[in-house]
Amino acid sequence: xxxxxxxxxxLAQTSGEWLRGSGPESDIVISSRIRLARNLADFPxxxxxxxxxxxxxxxxxxxxxxxxxxxxxxxxxLIYVDVSELEAVDRQFLVERQLISRxxxxxxxxxxxxxxxxxxxxxxINEEDHLRIQVxxxxxxxxxxxxxxxxxxxxxxxRVTYAYNDRFGYLTACPTNVGTGxxxxxxxxxxxxxxxxxxxxxxxxxxxxxLAVRGLYGEGSQAQGDFYQVSNQITLGQSEEELTKKVAxxxxxxxxxxxxxxxxxxxxxxxxxxxxxxxxxxxxxxxQTISSEETMHLLSSLRMGVNLGLIRDVAIPTVNKLFxxxxxxxxxxxxxxxxxxxxxxxxxxxxxxRHLSGEAPKAGQN
Amino acid sequence: xxxxxxxxxxxxxITDLVDGKPNELHLCEECAHKFLAPSADDASQVVxxxxxxxAQHLAVGETAEELARLDQRSCPVCGVTFLEFRKQGRLxxxxxxxxxxxxxxxxxxxxxGETRHVGKVPKFCARGAEEQTQLIRLRRxxxxxxxxxxxxxxxxxxxxIRKIEQTRDKxxx
Numbered sequence: 001x002x003x004x005x006x007x008x009x010x011l012a013q014t015s016g017e018w019l020r021g022s023g024p025e026s027d028i029v030i031s032s033r034i035r036l037a038r039n040l041a042d043f044p045x046x047x048x049x050x051x052x053x054x055x056x057x058x059x060x061x062x063x064x065x066x067x068x069x070x071x072x073x074x075x076x077x078l079i080y081v082d083v084s085e086l087e088a089v090d091r092q093f094l095v096e097r098q099l100i101s102r103x104x105x106x107x108x109x110x111x112x113x114x115x116x117x118x119x120x121x122x123x124x125i126n127e128e129d130h131l132r133i134q135v136x137x138x139x140x141x142x143x144x145x146x147x148x149x150x151x152x153x154x155x156x157x158x159r160v161t162y163a164y165n166d167r168f169g170y171l172t173a174c175p176t177n178v179g180t181g182x183x184x185x186x187x188x189x190x191x192x193x194x195x196x197x198x199x200x201x202x203x204x205x206x207x208x209x210x211l212a213v214r215g216l217y218g219e220g221s222q223a224q225g226d227f228y229q230v231s232n233q234i235t236l237g238q239s240e241e242e243l244t245k246k247v248a249x250x251x252x253x254x255x256x257x258x259x260x261x262x263x264x265x266x267x268x269x270x271x272x273x274x275x276x277x278x279x280x281x282x283x284x285x286x287x288q289t290i291s292s293e294e295t296m297h298l299l300s301s302l303r304m305g306v307n308l309g310l311i312r313d314v315a316i317p318t319v320n321k322l323f324x325x326x327x328x329x330x331x332x333x334x335x336x337x338x339x340x341x342x343x344x345x346x347x348x349x350x351x352x353x354r355h356l357s358g359e360a361p362k363a364g365q366n
Numbered sequence: 367x368x369x370x371x372x373x374x375x376x377x378x379x380i381t382d383l384v385d386g387k388p389n390e391l392h393l394c395e396e397c398a399h400k401f402l403a404p405s406a407d408d409a410s411q412v413v414x415x416x417x418x419x420x421a422q423h424l425a426v427g428e429t430a431e432e433l434a435r436l437d438q439r440s441c442p443v444c445g446v447t448f449l450e451f452r453k454q455g456r457l458x459x460x461x462x463x464x465x466x467x468x469x470x471x472x473x474x475x476x477x478x479g480e481t482r483h484v485g486k487v488p489k490f491c492a493r494g495a496e497e498q499t500q501l502i503r504l505r506r507x508x509x510x511x512x513x514x515x516x517x518x519x520x521x522x523x524x525x526x527i528r529k530i531e532q533t534r535d536k537x538x539x
Contacts, residue, residue, distance in 0.1 A: 041460055042501035042534065044444045048458035053505075128456075150486070157488050161534065163460035164495050167467070168474075169483025171460045175470060176477055178463070180485045210479075237480020 003066065003080035003114070008090055012325075012333035016097065016119030016136070019324060021316040023139020027307040028255050030187040030227065030320070031098075031136055034145045034244070036153055037172045037181035038131040039163040045173035046126060054110040054126050061125050064159040065114055073155045077117040084111055089338070092329035098136060100124055121152065128173050129181075131156070140255075142184060142248045146240065169236065179236030184247045187216075188254060191226040191304045192261035199228075202257060210234050211250060225296035225323060230254065262308060277305030281314075285356045289345040295326050295352065314356065322355060369394035441465050443503040460499045501530055 018031040039045060040060070043053050062080065069078050083091060083104060091105035099122045100113050111126040124132040133156070135149040163171040169179040177183070193199045203213050214229045230250065232243045265273045280301035283290075303319045305311040324330060326348050332339050335347055374394035437449035446458030448466060457463070463470065474481045488495075504527045511520035 039460065041495040041498040042530075044459040044502050045457055047454060047456040048444050048446055153486075154489065158490055161495055161498050162488050163499065164488050165460075165463060167482060168463050169485060171463050173456045175457070175473060178474070179478065179480075179483045182485075234478045234480075236474060236478035237482060237484055239485035241485075 003069070004077050004117075006079045006081045008093055008333055009336065011097075012093070012330055015317075015321045015324060016099075018098070018119065018136045018138045019317065019320045020138050021320050023137060023141045025251075025255055026139035027316070028189055028258050029140040029251065030189055031138060032141045032145050033098075033134060033136045033183075033185050033187070034142065034149050035132055035134040035183045035185075036149060037129040037170070037177045037183075038133065038153070038156070039129050039171060039173070040131075041161040041163045043130065046128060046130070047173060049126075051109060057130050058110045058112055058125055060160065061123075061131065062112065062114075064156065065123065067159065068155050074116060074121070074152075075118075079115050079117065081113050081115065083113055084109065089329050089332055093333055096324055096327040096329050101127060101132075103127065104132075121148070129177070140186065140248075140251055142186070142244050146184075146244050150240070177235050180238070180240050180243060182235060182240050182243055183231055184244045185214075185229045185231035186247060186251050187227055187229050188251070188258070189226060189300070189303060190228055190254070190258050191300050192265055193258055194226050195265065196261045198257070198261060202254065206230060206250070209246075209250070211247065224293065225300040227300075262304070266308065273308075274305075274310050277301050277308075277310050281305065281311055281356070284352050287349045287352065289342070290349045290352065291345055292326065292328060292348070295348060296323065299323055299326075318355065322352065326351060369397055371397040436469060439466075443499060443506075445506065459502050460495070461502070464496075498530065498534060501527060504530075 023029070023032070040057060043049060043057050046054070049057070065078070066080075068074065081094070083094075083100065086094075091100070094100045094113065095102050095105045097119065099115050099119065101124065104111060104113070104124050104127045107127070109126065111124070113125065114123040115121065120136055122134045122136075124134070133149060133152055135145045135152070137145045165171065170181040172178045172181055190199060190202075193202060206213055210233045212231050212233045214231070216224050216227045216229070230247060232247055234243070238246075280298040284295070284298050284302060299319060299322055302311065302314065303316070306314050306316055306319060325334065328344055331344050331347050331351065334351070339347055370392055372394060374396070437447060437452065440447040441458055441462050442465065443461035444459035446462060448469065451457055451462070451466070457466075471481050504523055508520050508523040508527065511517070511523060
């Protein structure tokens with residue numbers, strides 16, 4: 001059983017399991033993700049690696065993962081993607097899909113990613129570290145994400161020697177990841193906290209307990225569509241379970257704040273809220289040209305409206321899918337054409353109208 | 367990339383939260399120091415980045431003389447100097463954690479509040495890791511020997527590398 005080939009056109013028609021909106025608390029929690037940073041002991045870190053080193057690291061890791069795949073250690077089909085061979089639009093597509101980081105897309109030199117067909121797992125090769133293993137789940141589901149990634153890590157570790165020492169743990173290119181090498185993050189949709197202007201306060205209190213808050217696409221990215229990623233800042237001196245628990249414990253508090261803010265808006269200004277949501281829905285269903293930013297902004301209102309029962313003829317998985325499918329690279333893959341920014345805005349509006357005005361098949365299909 | 371406040375090259379890349387929105391700042395060392403020494407109230411709003419933490423650490427830690435001496439030190443395995451690490455915020459190889467251990471500790475305290483790993487331990491090959499790290503040095507030395515046309519030395523090194531690689535591959539079968 002070999003790696004299957006990547007067919008982006010085909011992949012673009014579907015959506016990853018994490019977008020199905022099926023996990024616990026999925027009205028507010030979009031996804032749970034855990035990633036592990038690992039390096040091989042016998043190669044320099046990426047910043048000092050020669051082209052030969054990178055090619056060799058890639059070859060070794062590809063071979064080991066292929067062997068594990070043949071032994072049935074992974075569930076389902078695996079797809080191996082040589083990222084350095086991809087066109088810019090295809091790399092961007094994988095970023096929009098949350099399967100690779102922006103840094104991995106923009107980098108140079110030999111690099112790859114292995115993903116499973118259900119898009120629950122991705123293994124980046126030659127990112128900032130030799131290996132970045134990721135498991136992505138729908139809703140709040142950190143426990144099973146940790147179980148899955150821990151097992152995966154064990155399988156890989158049985159076949160390579162990781163850079164590790166007793167004092168500092170798993171050794172990483174950047175000292176901010178050393179120790180466990182674990183980043184536990186939860187993506188939350190917090191529109192009511194943004195409207196009620198409480199979001200800054202929430203961030204400050206999270207920073208005080210050493211949790212980081214980032215936008216949709218990780219480090220330095222803007223909080224588009226009121227999506228926020230909360231993750232651990234610390235990786236050394238606490239176990240993976242403790243770090244996971246810390247994030248898992250704070251999420252219900254954030255969910256509670258967001259629900260309270262939504263209740264407040266319903267109680268104090270239901271008409272204003274209903275108006276906002278309905279206008280957003282109206283524009284999304286009728287616009288002839290629309291930017292990505294405006295789409296994200298309006299879809300955020302629509303998503304909250306659906307969750308609050310103010311809009312009844314759209315399903316959450318449809319809205320979740322639209323967030324991803326209206327991104328630039330997805331639009332180009334879906335139409336099979338290279339589009340400039342103004343053509344994309346027209347195509348985006350067409351896509352939204354088709355999926356929100358009853359012309360398209362119901363949720364879950366395309 | 368140039369510093370946003372003067373014309374020197376930007377070596378610190380900082381994400382600052384302004385009204386909850388991340389704002390990217392690219393600064394030279396001097397301007398970064400100024401930026402990162404705000405009043406106590408402002409301090410909590412700065413998202414700690416690698417550059418920021420390094421700058422903070424160095425501002426309180428060393429005198430210029432000590433720093434210059436530290437900067438010159440290099441890792442015998444990969445050759446990275448402490449200065450290069452400070453500029454890039456990235457280490458060169460696993461052995462840096464051994465040879466710069468004492469210098470990294472204050473930095474790790476800044477970032478993590480701890481200096482000791484607690485948590486998962488590799489089941490199979492934690493013991494061989496340090497020995498395998500030596501492969502990085504041997505490969506570098508072989509490359510240098512070839513460049514210097516010292517072929518006898520290069521072939522000795524090649525044999526040594528092969529021996530360790532074969533043991534490694536056997537262990538990972």
